[in-house]
Amino acid sequence: MNKRVVVTGMGVVAPNGVGIPEFTKALQNGTSGITFHQKLKDLNFSCQIGGVPNLPHELQSQYFTDLQLRGFNSSGILYGCIAGIDAWKDAGFETDPDSEPDYNTGLIFGAGTSGVEKFREAIYKLDGGEVRRLGSTVVLQTMTSGISAYLSGMLGLGNQVTTNSSACTTGTEAILMGYDRIRSGNAKRMLVGSCSDHGPYVWGGFDAMRVMTYKHNDDPEKGSRPMSASASGFVPGSGAGALVLESLKSAMERGATVYAEVLGGDINAGGQRQGGSLTAPNPIAVQRCIKNALKNSKINPNEVDAINGHLTATSKDALEIENWTRALGRKHQDFPLVNSTKSLVGHCLAAAGSIECVASILQLQEQFIAPNANCEDLHEDIKKLIDVSRVPQQAINRDIEVIAKASFGFGDVNACVLFKRFIA
Secondary structure, eight states, X not given: OOOOEEEEEEEEEETTEXXXXXXXXXXXXXXXXXXXXXHHHHTTOSXXXXXXOOOOHHHHTXXXXXXXXXXXXXXHHHHHHHHHHHHHHHTTOOOOTTSOOBTTEEEEEEESOOOHHHHHHHHHHHXXXXXXXXXXXHHHHHSTTHHHHHHHHHXXXXXXXXXXXXXXXXXXXXXHHHHHHHHTTSOSEEEEEEEEOOSHHHHHHHHHHTOBOOSOTTSGGGXXXXXXXXXXXBOBBOEEEEEEEEEHHHHHHTTOOOOEEEEEEEEEEOTXXXXXXXXXXXXXXXXXXXXXXXXXXXXXXXXXXXXXXOOOSSTTHHHHHHHHHHHHTOOBTTSOEEEOTHHHHOBOGGGHHHHHHXXXXXXXXXXXXXXXXXXXXXXXXXXXXXXXXXXXXXXXXXXXXXEEEEEEETTTEEEEEEEXXXXX
C-alpha cells in the first residue's frame, strides 16, 4: 500500500541526557555522559568507566508507583518504559489505565538482555531454598520481552506487541520493522525503540573479550574515541530510545507535529562469510545493506547529507568508513558529514540504534551536526578515504535534508535507515 511513514513522537534515556530537551542540549554542546564506576574497579574490570543515565527516584516516581518500584531491579525495562511513555506523550497521546485496547497501535521494542540484576537476585534466593520469596514480577522483569509487556500494559496497545533482539542492530531493526507494519497497512501507528541494562553482569563479557578500553579510567570523558588513531576499544553504555511512527495520513488528520519522515531502509546479514564472523562484519554485506537502503528509500547517494555511523571506537571503524565510501561512491571532500553519538554516550549495546536514531532525527529537526568528541587525531586509514573536514570536532549548523543511520552488530547483522527532514 506504500503509505508514507513519519515520526510524531520521541523519548530518550541516555547517559548524557534524560528527555529530548536535555539530550538535544547535550548533543549540541558535546556533553559526555561517561563516568567512572567504583564497582567496576572493585570487581577488577580493565574498563572501569561507562555511560549510565541519571534517574533519581523522584523522576522514576513520575512513571511508576511506589508499589511497582518495590522489588524492581531491571534497569533496561525502567529506561525503556520512561523513553516509551515520553515518546507516546510527545506524540500527543495520553495514558489511561481504563481505556479500551488501541487496536490501531502496536509496539516493537527491542532488548538484548533483561533484568540481569533481578535474575542474579533470584538465583541467590533459589539456591537458598527461598523459591516462595522470589516475588510475583521476577518472570516479567527477566524475560526478554518484559519491556514490551510492561509498555503495552501501561499504554493499552492492541496491535502487534513484541520484542526483537539482534545485538547492536536491535534498535534500528525495531524502527524498520515498525515502519514495514505501517507501510503494509497493518497498523496506523507503532511505538518502536530499544533498551539496554547497565552494570557488571551485562558488561563483564565484553571486558573479558578485551574489546573495551582500559586506558581512560582516570579521565572517563576521553575514553570513547570513535574514528580516533588512539582509540583502544569501546566504552559500555546503557539507556533507551523510543519513537512513535505513524502513517502520514493519520498524523495529518490529527494535526500531529512531525519530526521527520522515514524514507526506508534495509536489514541483512553477512552470514559470517567473506571476512565476517561473530564479531566482525562481512564488508560486502554491509555495502549491500547501505545500497539497498538507498534503493528502498528512492534516494540517490549524492542526496545523503550526513551519516550517523555505528563507529564504536574499535579497530573496525576504518573498515566501516571504507564500506560507506564504496556503497555511496563518494570519497574525500565529497563524502557526507559523519559523526558517532557513541563518543558522548558510549556503546549502549541493544539501545544504541534507537538512541542514535533519536540523535539523527534531532539533528535533522534542529539543523546541526553533533560533534565527534575525542577525534582530534583522526585515524590515518580514515584520512586516506575522507577529508578531515567531514568529521566535525565541534557542533556545526548545517542545512541537512537526509541523514543515514546504520547499525552493525555481533553475529554479522546489519541495519540501515534513512530519515528526511519534514516540511509541511
